[in-house]
Amino acid sequence: MISVNQQLNKKTTSASPDFNTWVKSVWQVVQGIPRGHVLTYGEVARLAGMSRAARRVSQAMRRAPRGMNLPWHRVVNAQGKISFPEGSSGYLEQKNRLQDEGVVFIKGKIDLDRYGYRGALDSLLWGNPL
DNA sequence: TAATTGACCGATC
DNA sequence: AGATCGGCCAATT
Numbered sequence: 001m002i003s004v005n006q007q008l009n010k011k012t013t014s015a016s017p018d019f020n021t022w023v024k025s026v027w028q029v030v031q032g033i034p035r036g037h038v039l040t041y042g043e044v045a046r047l048a049g050m051s052r053a054a055r056r057v058s059q060a061m062r063r064a065p066r067g068m069n070l071p072w073h074r075v076v077n078a079q080g081k082i083s084f085p086e087g088s089s090g091y092l093e094q095k096n097r098l099q100d101e102g103v104v105f106i107k108g109k110i111d112l113d114r115y116g117y118r119g120a121l122d123s124l125l126w127g128n129p130l
Numbered sequence: 131t132a133a134t135t136g137a138c139c140g141a142t143c
Numbered sequence: 144a145g146a147t148c149g150g151c152c153a154a155t156t
Contacts, residue, residue, distance in 0.1 A: 019153075041138050052151060058137040059153065075137075083137040090137070134156070143147085
């Protein structure tokens with residue numbers, strides 16, 4: 001008995017042109033994140049045109065060519081936390097990179113209202129403190 | 131072919 | 144605030 005999940009998987013698997021196109025959109029979106037700000041996986045997915053594909057964003061970023069210097073570190077999860085296992089090399093590198101850009105961690109979390117893209121726009125429009 | 135795996139998310143308690 | 148849970152779906156095992 002083949003599961004529904006497997007059926008769906010089969011239907012869209014094997015490098016569908018749609019998915020590959022979307023992957024490129026993901027790269028563009030990520031490239032557009034300003035220094036010192038972050039976007040969540042879900043937001044990137046949505047902005048790239050697939051609202052439910054948060055989990056695919058990491059895949060897309062992993063595929064990015066080295067030369068393009070994708071600012072992958074500016075993508076965090078919806079809780080404002082780094083999604084690599086705490087203490088892993090990926091975790092530390094991402095945290096270091098973000099801190100170098102002025103992003104502040106409080107108890108391992110980033111305040112998305114302040115550093116998120118939306119937060120950034122609100123800051124500009126509202127001129128609110130910090 | 132089938133099951134498992136994630137750099138996830140939102141609702142809910 | 145933190146923990147659980149179901150849904151998600153290409154890639155990997």
